[in-house]
Amino acid sequence: MCQGCFNAPVQNSDAMALTAALLAAAGGLTQRIHEGVVARGFEGVRPAHGFAFTRLAPDGATVTDLAAHLGTTKQAASQxxxxLVRKGYVERRPHPADARARLVVLTEAGWACTRAAEEAAAEAVGAWAGVLGEDGVRALxxxxLRVAPGGPIRPAW
Amino acid sequence: MCQGCFNAPVQNSDAMALTAALLAAAGGLTQRIHEGVVARGFEGVRPAHGFAFTRLAPDGATVTDLAAHLGTTKQAASQxxxxLVRKGYVERRPHPADARARLVVLTEAGWACTRAAEEAAAEAVGAWAGVLGEDGVRALxxxxLRVAPGGPIRPAW
DNA sequence: TCCTTATGGTCAAGCTGCTTGACCAATGTG
DNA sequence: CACATTGGTCAAGCAGCTTGACCATAAGGA
Structure with missing residues (x-):
């Protein structure tokens, strides 16, 4: 075993504990948001759709933009x-400045779903505030944010 | 929009920021551990295998145990x-107390890979200590741990 | 201008990891 | 000793993604 790592200030077992806690928290939070969205009446949506919504929300985006945001091929983003078009959450509009491109924008249902996700997230995080306190959540x-400034938007494993 | 959520102490946008940061941190850390494991010469391993190793490490486990740990069907765990058997990281041994069951245990290569993952995790978390300090990492x-006590081991989305 | 290259998007085929369903061997329970 | 239960595998199918090919528009140079 690498002595440098073995003797590092942060012990290996601590690192694994932090990793496990991080994955558990991320997985649990994602799951709760998803459940909250479903509970609010939005069916046929997966967490992956939420990652797409965060990119489409402000002013829409092209398929290529979306693919870059999600870290997938543009074919996958197109699918x-x-x-999402079939399910009524987004629609394709002609791009105002490029006849090749198509601007993908949220429909009213898409906006409603996005708001539902925000509410569900606030609810889940609110439960955390009951354990850590407002300050604790802010500190977390x-x-x-300081530790993962450029992390992947769409964790895939 | 739900007024209760809108007026909650933790604002929706804050909740989404926390969610994004959490996902980015988890995704980034997983990615770095994976890269560290590959850099140490272990090929053909995916992060999902690491989740399995953490269950097999102490004394081995049955396929059914593993499936429960990973949150999948036992068929998926069996595959x-x-x-992992094909790649030499684990082997199936007859179960000492139940002739139906088979005990899946790590081989020497499996142990080496597990140690490599621990080293890579310690390395990645060590970099975080450079930003937050030892105390900051501990606090994180x-x-x-307080917020996600029973979260899923294998985040899937 | 025309030709060439780059870019946005889709269609089609294939692969991988997982699921459901069926089944067998061994266990335990009355 | 029947009979339901449990551990495990085989087989088929599906969902989400990838690679490869292709078309339409755009951008840039001679």
Whole structure:
């Protein structure tokens, strides 16, 4: 075993504990948000759709933009958009400045779903505030932001 | 929009920021551990295998145990074990107390890979200590542990 | 201008990891 | 000793993604 790592200030077992806690928290939070969205009446949506919504929300985006945001191929992004169109959450509009491109924008249902996800997230995080307190949650968020500034938007494993 | 949520102490946008930071941190850390494991010469391993290793490490486990740990069907767990057997990381031994069951245990290569993952995790978390300090990392870990005690081991989305 | 290259998007085929369903061997329970 | 239960595998199918090919528009240079 690498002596440097073995003798590092942060012990291996601690690192694994942090990793496990991080994965558990992320997985649990994602799950709760998803359940909250479903409970609010939005069916046929997966967490992956939420990652797409965060990119589409402000002013829409092209399929290529979305693919870059999600870290997938543009074919995969196109299929995801097609699915969201079928389900009524987004629609394709002609791009105002490029006849090749198509601007994908949220429909009213898409906006409603996005708001539902925000509510569900606030609810789940609110439960955390009951354990850590408002300050604790803020500290957690700030620590994570400082530590993962450029992390992947769509964790895939 | 739900007024209760809108007026909640933790604002929706804050909740989404925390969620994004959490996902980015988890995704980034997983990615770095994976890269560290690959850099140490272990090929053909995916993060999902690491989740399996953490269950098999102490004394081995049955396929059914593993399936429960990973949150999948036992068929999926069986296929994963088959793959790990092919790659030399685990082996199936007869179960000492039940002739139906088979005990899946790590081989020497499996142990080496587990140690490599621990080293890579310690390395990645060590980099975080450079930003947050030792105390900051500890606080982060403790906060996460308090907030996600029973979260899923294998985040899937 | 025309030709060439780059870019946005889709269609089609294939692969991988998982699921459901069926089944067998061994266990335990009355 | 029947009979339901449990551990495990085989087989088929599905969902989400990838690679490869292709078309339409755009951008840039001679």
């Amino acid at each position: 995801l958009v097609e699915e 968020r700030d620590g994570l | 994963l074990v088959e793959e 870990r403790d906060g996460l």
